Amino acid sequence: MAEQKHYRLYGLFFFLVFEVVVFFLLQYLVSGMGMDNQYQAQNTIVPNWVKAVTFILLYIVCVLIAVVLVSNIVPSKHRGQLMGWVYLALAGMLVMLAVIF
Secondary structure, three states: OHHHHHHHHHHHHHHHHHHHHHHHHHHHHOOOOOOOOOOOOOOOOHHHHHHHHHHHHHHHHHHHHHHHHHHHHOOHHHHHHHHHHHHHHHHHHHHHHHHHO
16 A cells, blocks of 8 residues: 555656646747737737647647656556546646746
């Protein structure tokens, strides 16, 4: 039982590292898109929409690549935890979208 708790802590650590690295990488990649000041008279939603959609698509690609790699590396007895981390990552994506704008 205590051994499984350690595996979950390792999973949480690697999940947080993955999320931070992907966030800063994607923030750098989409930094030139969109408008910083969204309250201008001439502002339209299109530049910020493109930034949001690009962020979402790139994030999902990163998560899919991570899932494929991790599912090949992790022993089969721990693969059941993988989908929980994926759902948590998708929920974290909403938080990242709020922070990036």
